[in-house]
Amino acid sequence: MTHETMNAPAAPREGVRLHPVTVKKVIWETDDTFTLQIDLGALGNTFNFLPGQFNMLYVFGLGEAAISISSDASQTGTLAHTIHRVGTVTSGLAQVKRGDVIGLRGPFGAGWPITAARGKDVCIVAGGIGLAPLRPVMYAMLRERTAFERIILLYGARSPLDILYRVELEEWAKEHNVEVLVTVDRGDSSWKGYIGVVTTLFSYIKLDARATVGYVCGPETMMKYTIDEMGRRGLAEDQIYLSMERNMKCAVGFCGHCQYGPEFICKDGPVFALPRIRHLLDRKEL
Amino acid sequence: MQTENLTDILRQHPFLAGLSEDHMQVLVGCASNVRFAEGAPLIHEGEIANKFYLVRAGRIALETDVNARGKIRIQTVGPGDVLGWSWLISPFRWHFNALAVADVRAVALDGECLRKKCEDDHDFGYEMLSRFSRVMERRLEATRVQLLDLYTTSPGARV
Numbered sequence: 192m193t194h195e196t197m198n199a200p201a202a203p204r205e206g207v208r209l210h211p212v213t214v215k216k217v218i219w220e221t222d223d224t225f226t227l228q229i230d231l232g233a234l235g236n237t238f239n240f241l242p243g244q245f246n247m248l249y250v251f252g253l254g255e256a257a258i259s260i261s262s263d264a265s266q267t268g269t270l271a272h273t274i275h276r277v278g279t280v281t282s283g284l285a286q287v288k289r290g291d292v293i294g295l296r297g298p299f300g301a302g303w304p305i306t307a308a309r310g311k312d313v314c315i316v317a318g319g320i321g322l323a324p325l326r327p328v329m330y331a332m333l334r335e336r337t338a339f340e341r342i343i344l345l346y347g348a349r350s351p352l353d354i355l356y357r358v359e360l361e362e363w364a365k366e367h368n369v370e371v372l373v374t375v376d377r378g379d380s381s382w383k384g385y386i387g388v389v390t391t392l393f394s395y396i397k398l399d400a401r402a403t404v405g406y407v408c409g410p411e412t413m414m415k416y417t418i419d420e421m422g423r424r425g426l427a428e429d430q431i432y433l434s435m436e437r438n439m440k441c442a443v444g445f446c447g448h449c450q451y452g453p454e455f456i457c458k459d460g461p462v463f464a465l466p467r468i469r470h471l472l473d474r475k476e477l
Numbered sequence: 478m479q480t481e482n483l484t485d486i487l488r489q490h491p492f493l494a495g496l497s498e499d500h501m502q503v504l505v506g507c508a509s510n511v512r513f514a515e516g517a518p519l520i521h522e523g524e525i526a527n528k529f530y531l532v533r534a535g536r537i538a539l540e541t542d543v544n545a546r547g548k549i550r551i552q553t554v555g556p557g558d559v560l561g562w563s564w565l566i567s568p569f570r571w572h573f574n575a576l577a578v579a580d581v582r583a584v585a586l587d588g589e590c591l592r593k594k595c596e597d598d599h600d601f602g603y604e605m606l607s608r609f610s611r612v613m614e615r616r617l618e619a620t621r622v623q624l625l626d627l628y629t630t631s632p633g634a635r636v
Contacts, residue, residue: 256636278636319628349628376623378538378550383578386538386553388622394491394557410627416618438636 207443209249209294210234214287215269221353224320225285226261226273229295235268241302242327243434243462247442248272249294250283257439257457258284259324260298264331273323273355299442300461303328303432308404312341314396314426316417318389318409322346322355324434324461325408329359333367343370343396347389347413350375351382370396389413390420400425408434415472418465431465483508486584490531491557492608500601507590513537513577519560520575526563527588532556535581540574552620553578559612564588565605 216228227248231238240246240260249255256278262271276285287293305328313332317325332339344363348354354373363369372392374385385392389409398421405426407417414433421431437449437456444458452471454460484505487493493501511530513519519530519537530537537560539552551573554560560583563571569588595602 254636280636347628349626353628374553376626376628380540380548380550382550383536383538384553385536385555386550388619390622391619395555412622412625413627416622 207296209296211292212270212295214289214291214293216289217287220273220355223276224273224353224355225276226271227284227287227293228262229270229272229293231268231270231295234295238267238270238298240264240270240298240327242305242331243302243324244298244300245324245439245442245461246270246272246295246297246299247439248274248280248284249296250280250287251292251294253283254280255294255296255440256280256284257299257442259434259461261323261326262330264327265334273320273326275320296442299439299457301459301463303406303434303462304464305331307430307432308332308406309338311339312343312399312403313339314343314345314398314403314405314421316345316389316405316407316409316421318347318413319349319353320355321409321413321434325406326356326359328406329363329369333363333369336367340402341370342368343398344372345389345392345396346371346373347392347409348373348375350377351379351384372396388416390416393420393424398424398426400427403430405431406434407431411436411472418472428465428469432462433465433468434461435463435468436461483510483584486510486533487531490533490584492531492559492612496604500604503594503598503601504586504591507587507594508584509587511581511583511585513581513583515577515580517581518574518576519581520571520573522571522574524571526561526569526571528585529559529561529564529588530583530585532558532560533582533584535577535583536579537575537581538578540576541572542574548574552616552623559609562609562613564592565609 213230215230218226242264245257245259247255248258258272258274261273274281274284276282315325360371364371374387374392378386405421407414435456439457440446440448442457444455449456534556536553536555538550540548540550543549
């Protein structure tokens with residue numbers, strides 16, 4: 192599949208409009224990561240997104256941050272964003288309460304090409320907050336579970352306390368026949384799961400390389416090692432998709448903040464087929 | 478009969494993929510089937526390292542004692558993995574504790590027996606060392622990435 196046939200980005204003219212939306216619920220997933228459930232209000236009937244797309248969330252008086260959508264694309268009227276508190280805006284978002292109004296622009300970017308995985312095995316590899324933009328993929332695939340063969344989710348977190356969506360991970364494994372393997376970088380004696388980097392989990396699954404599509408999202412270094420591991424196991428590069436992350440500002444390809452070689456992460460990505468960006472991954476200046 | 482079964486088991490383990498029949502027969506003479514129930518120790522830090530394990534099922538955690546912080550789990554190994562290479566390198570002592578965190582089935586290889594066979598047959602010794610070097614290289618690479626603590630912040634999104 193070429194990038195041209197991947198899910199299309201949103202029209203730029205839509206992207207510049209800021210919509211006030213209401214916070215419906217704040218769920219703290221870990222010590223520093225939370226999910227904002229948003230009531231789209233009047234926007235609800237017209238707002239559609241593709242798994243992998245992101246919104247710009249605006250905290251009045253502080254600024255905007257690009258945040259992946261982490262909810263089910265089939266739900267209308269409501270949205271969820273899972274946010275890692277790392278800077279000024281995300282700390283501002285961490286302060287909002289039920290009923291508060293924030294600004295929203297979006298959705299932006301190209302999503303995961305889910306149709307590319309139909310009839311095949313899917314190997315999803317996520318690291319840390321990278322699971323958030325992949326959660327809508329899981330929802331989409333589980334809605335049509337029989338359209339896909341094996342679904343494998345390899346997830347790496349910093350520690351057992353940093354694991355996102357614990358209940359859902361268990362549910363996906365138990366009720367939807369998803370092979371869920373979770374590993375942490377640091378564990379204590381109460382943790383009986385895997386310890387080690389996410390790529391070590393490949394040792395415990397058997398991939399049918401010719402019939403597997405890979406979706407990868409996480410820190411760039413983790414993604415590089417994951418790509419190498421997928422390559423070792425015979426996955427063709429054009430069967431691997433990555434979600435890239437850069438500091439996005441305008442989100443519509445005007446400002447250049449997220450420029451990545453000839454690509455703009457905000458409008459050409461964030462999801463790319465690996466061959467399109469392979470040559471850029473090792474360039475330090477990007 | 479038991480030796481035959483053990484040979485079949487060893488042949489299926491990824492660590493020994495492609496090993497010649499002659500070398501397999503050398504190896505099987507030092508091998509035995511073992512099981513460990515959840516919670517059972519396999520290795521004690523500081524003790525003499527006289528074996529290694531080819532893990533077939535279950536999960537083993539490597540731990541070390543950090544006085545002020547108690548026992549820290551560093552890594553786990555599971556089916557298809559190798560546990561232990563201190564038997565190969567002087568002074569032949571374990572550097573970590575290892576315990577089963579899920580019921581374990583494995584093949585134990587007698588280190589002293591193997592060291593002798595490596596000395597007697599340098600081709601076999603080279604084969605073992607090559608395979609262990611690959612395991613060490615992968616573990617070292619994984620440990621380095623683990624040390625980077627990649628999930629603490631997202632470079633693209635410090636906003």
